Amino acid sequence: MKAISMKQVHMHDEFWSKRQQLVRDVVIPYQWEVLNDRMPGAAPSHAMENFRIAAGEAEGEYAGAVFQDTDFSKWLETVGFALSLQRDEALERIADEAIDLVGRAQQPDGYLNTYFTVKKPDGKWTNLRDDHELYTAGHFIEAAVAYYRATGKRKVLDIACSLADCIAAEFGAGATQRHGYDGHPEIELALVKLYQSTGNRTYLELSKFFVDERGRQPHFFDGEQQARTESRFGQRGYDYFQSHLPVREQTTAEGHAVRAVYLYSGMADLAAEYDDRSLLDALKELWRNTTRKRMYITGGIGSSAYEERFTVDYDLPNERAYTESCAAIGLVFWANRMLQLEADGEYADVMERALYNGLLSGISLDGTKYFYVNPLxxxxxxCEHRNDMNKVKGTRQPWFACACCPPNIARLLLSLGQYMYGVNDREVYVHLYASNTFRHKIAGAELELVQQTAYPWRDKVLFSVSPDRPAEFTLALRLPAWCKNPGITVNGEPVDPASCAERGYAKITRTWQPGDKVELTLPMPVEIVRSHPALRANAGAIAVQRGPVVYCLEEADNGANLRDVTLSRNAAFSSDYDPSLLDGVVTLKTTGWRSEMPADDELYTTDVFGRRQVDLTAIPYYAWANREAGEMLVWIREQ
Amino acid sequence: MKAISMKQVHMHDEFWSKRQQLVRDVVIPYQWEVLNDRMPGAAPSHAMENFRIAAGEAEGEYAGAVFQDTDFSKWLETVGFALSLQRDEALERIADEAIDLVGRAQQPDGYLNTYFTVKKPDGKWTNLRDDHELYTAGHFIEAAVAYYRATGKRKVLDIACSLADCIAAEFGAGATQRHGYDGHPEIELALVKLYQSTGNRTYLELSKFFVDERGRQPHFFDGEQQARTESRFGQRGYDYFQSHLPVREQTTAEGHAVRAVYLYSGMADLAAEYDDRSLLDALKELWRNTTRKRMYITGGIGSSAYEERFTVDYDLPNERAYTESCAAIGLVFWANRMLQLEADGEYADVMERALYNGLLSGISLDGTKYFYVNPLxxxxxxCEHRNDMNKVKGTRQPWFACACCPPNIARLLLSLGQYMYGVNDREVYVHLYASNTFRHKIAGAELELVQQTAYPWRDKVLFSVSPDRPAEFTLALRLPAWCKNPGITVNGEPVDPASCAERGYAKITRTWQPGDKVELTLPMPVEIVRSHPALRANAGAIAVQRGPVVYCLEEADNGANLRDVTLSRNAAFSSDYDPSLLDGVVTLKTTGWRSEMPADDELYTTDVFGRRQVDLTAIPYYAWANREAGEMLVWIREQ
Structure with a gap:
């Protein structure tokens, strides 16, 4: 299956379009001001000033993180996605000028990294493990590809190619080249995109080189550390960098979660490009470990704040979940690529799980505040008084306090269209449900496929299938694992999904006529979900899910001390869409139980506390922390 | 009520005497070798070498912590307690020589602290907040008092008095004196002991001065910090040091737990000596907060590894309990003093709770391995893979890895006798039950009171009350809060405990004849205990207790994944004493339930897992981690 271009999809969705609009109208202009140190109250980014200094057009010292350039790159990539959806002259003018500046900051040999150019010119390529040098390059390349694809303007792509050529000269199997790779994967998937946009196989081969070298002995990081005098993070295990083993020998998701899923995404690209079975096998093993042993119900991954990392199987504590927003985003990247390798609905299920839950929780409804960490x-x-919880925040933080997750969420939201569909010569796969219009050439016809739905709140998805001439192909509709009784009609005639189901998709093959109507019904009763018994943190607890949306109890609706609440597995729920609440959500109402508070304050007693019935209101997990601060709980004790 | 001298009590108890013997035979000799850097495999302590350098009898640099002297002091105090139980010429010779050395290391003005004498002679009294200078003095004074009381040898007491005089010259209300106090309380209670042994009220008044000054504005620590250039721990809040408010205004247990209970113990001493109602009121408030909101069922206190501190009410996570052994010991110190202020069984209940559970868990059955941290x-x-659990160890650590809790446990075990009884003119209070012989002069008679019991395993406690002549006084037997149906006979005649119960004690007043027999029966069925509903970590969970002993499930008996286990509130237990297990314990056997493991490895599912009955064996919490490493659980989910 192939990916589609986001230009093929026009979103007109009640749920997602307003979020995309928010990114265009609020986030992009806001971030540009921050990048230029013009946002009152925000810490100066210095990112654009670094480029001016590197270009010799300003005096001063470099400031910011070693990967400060990526703040600009992520902004530019988001701009690219925005322009793919809708051109905008004023915005392009700003971006073009910035690209010109970047071009002037680039070194004659193609090298582009203001940190090293300005601050440490002799330190280039000496500490790949820690200095994010190829990671920074990778983000610029991704941005260049996005901007080029949106605008057709080659300049930014030329800069990126020149940078990639510089890297290709430095790294490779040659005797005088460095046999290394970056401590933070990212360049791998970026080079594949650059190859796909340019057709230059050098980039693809370089990506493969990086992936193949990773974790080999003698270890590249050992060698470069010996060549240096200092070692900043020398005590980290190589599993942190996913370089503890050659990638094809890795079977469990280890280390820094964002790095892991960026690496796996790059590996998946290469598995597809090279039809590399050994990579695919490794990826399937890693996928199974990640999603069956190390993933929260929200699609969050990385359960340890320390090193933002994976720990051990089934270690998924709810109040100390790290589950960085960026890791959930990376999981979407990876899932989407796995789906292209194997048309299996399981990948799309995980993609959807992360999207509606652990990823979306990272941004406030008004788009101005963010969670790095998404506890359950x-x-x-x-959170305030325990140091072992100091990364967990009870309220979202303003944009400028963090430079990593917010732009990542922004670019994901704007590029959402590309995750909706997958195609091959004779098939159109619908992975996600949201109102949009998809245009694609298939079986000799120009297809316009229109989805209309109030997903994730309502169970109906209507498709208007309009090839410009009759055409035989397969429409493969994902049957989400959460849905037990999907229904399909084609032009009003029922089609039994079971009769055409294949690995999570209902495959409807026919000669489609302009104006054909398909109606997919995905009944979404409230479901009670349990964890595998080995997931200790959730023992005896149940979660509430409706459709793809995981719910939570919030103090604003239910009072404090939510751990005291119990819920019956047979609880009856009413579910109602409330347009005035939290930008419009379906709330779930039911009854549960709470303890009668004892008359005295004995801490330990043989008394049995009475239990009384109480009304409970659950809201979508992603929408929590948009009202007053307070407790929140996903896993509710079972009565 | 007054404290008794430990010399009045001769222990001959199945449960405790072997532990005391272990300290005398194993721990004291072992630690002496460590203090002299002669223990292979142990990191050199350098403690005695520091004294030799300070005395000008050795060359070299100071080594060790700023409070390294206290390792010797705690050893010497333990030796004092050992000699109180039984004189030992060889041991005294070693101790006397060490005391001579300490005397030579003391400065002409009485100052005694090898760190400052050797390493920082100009830095004396410049950083009370961080440098433990008075804390170190306090431990020496406590040791001196113990050794003097045991042996009657004045030399060590003279050294201590000279040191205390030096401190009294430096600190006080005078215009040229320092109006300060130590960041780590300890000197306060030590000075009261010195006063009690010498009759010199200066020491008592100095103790009161330290307590009264604490937390006053302008803040002493602010002043001394301004006078210094460096500030090592300048970012700590003053609550860490219990100096955020004047002590009489403090209402919640805050900061470093050991410091807190050492302070409260000193306050209690002063409340008694000065009959200070305002101090007593503050202590009662602090006691209530500690024991009703911030104490584990094991008597452990201090729920945060960071700063080893109290956090907020009801924040008592089981797997991240810090509950330092020393804090449980300090709670015993404090409880014992509160009991002297108010003859209320509640204090003794807490003392007993800490003693049989969170304190005793700190030492292995063979006396060679220790827990600093006592999780539930x-x-x-x-523990191995989560940095936020890096203080929690699944196995006890050898002595030499830590210098704080092991000697504290050793001195507590040897001095246990003094906690057994309290007296006043007409009353003998029995606080704790264990086989021992207590000698005391009361109502004109020489009383020999013999306890015979197999506590905590059996419910009978037999007293032989033998005044050397008939004497009228009250025998007050503690009625533990955990016991619902105590029974008493006097010379075979039943006495209704309810008829003579007063604040947790059955008070039997009569003219006692030599050979009178009292039989106390404390039925100890297995009890199911619950936490206050606001204690979130224990929601839906029950603990198993028998008598004063809290039980746990260990993997060695019950397999792994103990969170999956459930237990009915109506579970029937068999309880049997097994002399061969864990040095002899009563084990509890019952049945509970576990999940059927699902056939697939789905992490989240709407399936309901079957539950099957399983045999469960619970062992005393204090005895866990004496077999192979594995899971352990106190709070079991209720079926």
Missing amino acids: EVWPST | EVWPST
Whole structure:
């Protein structure tokens, strides 16, 4: 299956389009001001000033993180995605000028990294493990590809190619070349995109080189550390960098979660490009470990704040979940690529899980505040008073406090269209449900496929299938694993999904006529979900899910001390769409139980506390922390 | 009520005497070798070498912590307690020589602290907040008092008095004196002991001065910080040091738990000596907060590894409990002093709770391995792989790895006798039950009171009350809060405990004849205990207790994944004493339930897992981690 271009999809969705609009109208202009140190109240980014200094057009010292350039790159990539959806002359003028500046900051040999150019010219390529040098290059390349694809303007692509050529000269199997790779994967998937946009196989081969070298002995990081005097993070295990083993020998998701899923995404690209079975086998093993042993119900991954990392199987504590927004985004990247390798709905299920839950929770409804960390349970007192919870915040933080997750969420939201569909010569796969219009050439016809739905709140998805002439192909509709009784009609005639189901998709093959109507019904009763019994943190607890949306209890609706609440597995729920609440959500109402508070304050007693019935209201997990601060809980004790 | 001297009590108890013997035979000789850097495999302590350098009898640099002298002091105090129980010429010779050395290391003005004498002679009294200078003095004074009381040898007491005089010259209300106090309380209670042994009220008044000054504005620590250039721990809040408010205004237990209970113990001493109602009121408030909101069922306190501190009410996570052994010991110190202020069984209940559970868990059955941290739930994988659990160990550590809790446990075990009884003119209070012989002069008679019991395993405690002549006084037997149906007979005649119960004690007043027999029966069925509903970590969970002993499930008996286990509130237990297990314990056997493991490895599912009955064996919490490493759990999910 192939990916589609986001230009093929025009979103007109109640749920997603307003979020995309927010990114265009609020986030992009805001971030540009921050990048230029013009946002009152925001810490100066210095990112654009670094480029001016590197270009010799300003005096001063470099400032910011070693990967400060990526703040600009992520902005530019987001701009590219925005322009793919809708051109905007004023915005392009700003971006073009910035690209010109970047071009002037680039060195004659193609090298582009203001940190090293300005601050450490002799230190280039000496500490790949820690200095994010290829990671920074990778983000610029991704941005260049996005901007080029949106505008057709080659200049930024030329800069990127020149940078990639510089890297290709430095790294490779040659005797005088460095046999290394970056501590933070990213360049791998970026080079594949550059190859796909330019056709230059050098980039693809360089990506493969990086992936093949990773974790080999003698270890590249050992060698470069010996060549240096200092070692900043020398105590980290190589599993942190996913370089503890050659990638094809890795079977468990280890180390820094964002790095892991960026690496796996690059590996998946290469598995597809090279039809590399050994890579695919490794990826399937890693996927299974990640999604069956190390993923929260929200699609969050990385359960340890320390090193933002994976830990061990089934270690998924709710109140100390790290589950960085960027890691959930990376999981979407990876899932989408796995789906292209194997048309299996399981990948799309995980993609959807992350999208509607652990990823979307990272941004406030008004788009101005963010979570790095997305816990599944919050008791604000302990966030404030326990040092072992100091990464968990009970309230979202303003954009400028963090430079990593917010732009990542922004670029994901704007590029959402490309995740909706997958295609091959005779098939159109619908992975996600949202109102949009998809245009694609298939079986000799120009297809216009229109989805209309109020997903994720309502169970109907209507498709208007309009090839410009009759055409035989397969429409493959994903049957989400959460849905037990999907229904399909084609032009009003029922089609039994079971009769045409294949690995999570209902495959409807026919000669489609302009104006054909398909109606997909995905009944979404409230479901009670349990964890595998080995997931200790959730023992005895149940979660509430409706459709793809995981719910939570929030103090604003239910009072404090949510751990005291119990819920019956047979609880009856009413579910109602409330347009005025939290930008419009379906809330779930039911009854549960709480303890009668004892008359005295004995801490330990043989008394049995009475339990009383209470009304409970659950809201979508992603929408929590948009009202007053308070407790939140996903896994509710079962009565 | 007054404290008794430990010399009045001769222990001959199945449960405790072997532990005391272990300290005398194993721990004291071992630690002496460590203090002299002669223990192979142990990191050199350098403590005695520091004294030799300070005395001008050796060359070299100071080594060790700023409070390294206290390692010797705690050893010497333990030796004092050992000699109180039984004189030992060889041991005294070693101790006397060491005391001579300390005397030579003391400065002409009485100052005694090898760190400052050797390493920082100009830095004396410049950083009370961080440098433990008075804390170190306090431990020496406590040791001196113990050794003097045991042996009657004045030399060590003279050294201590000279040191205390030096401190009294430096600190006080005078215009040229320092109006300060130590960051780590300890000197306060030590000075009261010195006063009690010498009759010199200067020491008592100095103790009161330190307590009264604490937390006053302008803040002493601010002043001394301004006078210095460096500030090592300048970012700590003053609550860490219990100096955020004047002590009489403090209402919640805050900061470093050991410091807190050492301070409260000193305050209690002063409340008694000065009959200071305002101090007593503050202490009662602090006691209530500590024991009703911030104490584990094991008597452990201090729920945060960071700063080893109290956090907020009801924040008592089981797997991240810090509950330092020393803090439980300090709680015993404090409880014992509160009991002297108010003859209320509640204090003794807490003392007993800490003693049989969170304190005793700190030492292995063979006396050679220790826990600093006493969690109530352990999953070894997360201890190893989660940085936020890096203080929690799944196995006890050898003595030499830590210098704080092991000697503290040793001195507590040897001095246990003094906690057994309290007296006043007409009353003998029995606080704790264990086989021992207590000698005391009361109502004109020489009383020999013999306890015979197999406590905590059996419910009978037999007293032989033998005044050397008939004497009228009250025998007050503690009625533990955990016991619902105590029974008493006097010379075979039943006495209704309810008829003579007063604040947790059955008070039997009569003219006692030599040979009178009292039989106390404390039925100890297995009890199911619950936490206050606001204690979130224990929601839906029950603990198993028998008598004063809290039980746990260990992987060695019950397999792994203990969170999956459930237990009915109506579970029937068999309880049997097994002399061959864990040095002899009563084990509890019952049945509970576990999940059927699903056939697939789905992490989240709407399936309901079957539950099957399983045999469960619970062992005393204090005895866990004496077999192979594995999971442990106190709070079991209720079926």
